[in-house]
Amino acid sequence: MSHPSEPASRPSPGIPTLPGWDTTWRLARDGYAYGIRGYRQVGTDAFRTRLTGRAVVVARGAEAAHVFGRPDAFTRRGAIPRSVVHLLQDEGSVQQLDGQRHASRKRIMLDLAQEERTGLVDAFRAAWPQVAGEYAHRAVPVREAASLALTRAALAWAGIAVDPARERALSGDFDAMVSRAGAVGPLNWAARVRRRRTEAWATEVMRTLRATGDRTTVAGRLAHHEDQGRRLDDGTAAVELLNLLRPTVAVARFIAFAVHALRTHPDWASQIGGGEPAATRWAADEIRRFYPFLPMVGGIASEPFELHGEGLDAGQWMMLDLYGTDHSPELWERPDVFNPGRFASASPLTVVAQGVGGHLAAHRCPGELATTDLLVAALELLTRGPAYTVPEQDLRISLRRLPAEPEDGMIVVFGA
16 A cells, blocks of 8 residues: 655645546556546646546645535535445435535434434443453454444443344445445446345334434434434335444444554554553544545535636536645655654644545544544454454555455454
8 A cells, every 4th residue: 555755735826727638547557546646647736537438626635624524515416426425325314415404404313413412422342342242263354343343332321122144144244335335237236235135124124213213322312313303214114223323333444443453563563562541542543544544525516616716607617636635745754754742733633534524514423432442442442352363464545445355355363
């Protein structure tokens, strides 16, 4: 997982055009490094191009993050392919709303994902040893084990009881929604079938919670949430339940990267294993910054804006390069070096792995704080919890794969 080092780009007035009428093929070829290679070619941190025939501005860095993160400045509607929307968000969900409806819906999601996150982390701490025992003496990709532990934790946190077979099916379904979001054709279609199956299950959960009058559990509070005086319809409530559960399970990817980091950086593994809270928190933030998670986030401008000295109109499609920003030499010293110690002085808010701006009114993920807390818990469990070994395998991470993961899947053996 590397790309040539580069000096900090110096934005000049105006946004140049990346050579080539449409560079979709370059995005498919370069993956997470698409933006970085483009900035190097044009000599600045933003460029114009076309993706799938649509004119777009691709940008990274502090200025781009500030512009994109202004409250209500960009809408996500129409900004990402429908194949991705149907796996990760779906129509009518909080990410597809604007204005007051978006604020109202996001407030309940924030209340649940942030204010109630301690219970989620506690449930994960309880689930991890159970799952490690269930996989004992078997070679398993960390993502698979972590997905099951996170699914178990998320369901317990939400107040939803399921049998073991349903739990494993949900774990696989949630993982497929994330891992196949960037795919096209049959792989994406198969994941969408799993998504619809999971939506049907969530709809029944919402109906049951409404029938029983549950307003106290996390899922019950969501079931009875009202937007502008009206309760969400069953389907929309189900989608929002999935928007709490699925992102929680997506943290399994960060946990796989955590195992990779502990394996490849034994000095930091020793500090974390020694129980140093600061080192553990720094490592969680650096894993989120360093490893490839979300490549970019898109938006359609709701109002005119200025970027790199150039005025752009409302309706402009913009892609903020999250990976490029987290590896920008403008923001980070030696950005391609894994160094948790940088967070002794750097602010974790500068990390944009899960979006930018305020949690309520912009494009920063409501579950970001829960993600970091879960990752801290995972690092503690990986260094001081159930024993495991990492057999010999290919630990390279290709930036061309979306989403990225270690080449051989980051295999571990618990109880060895």
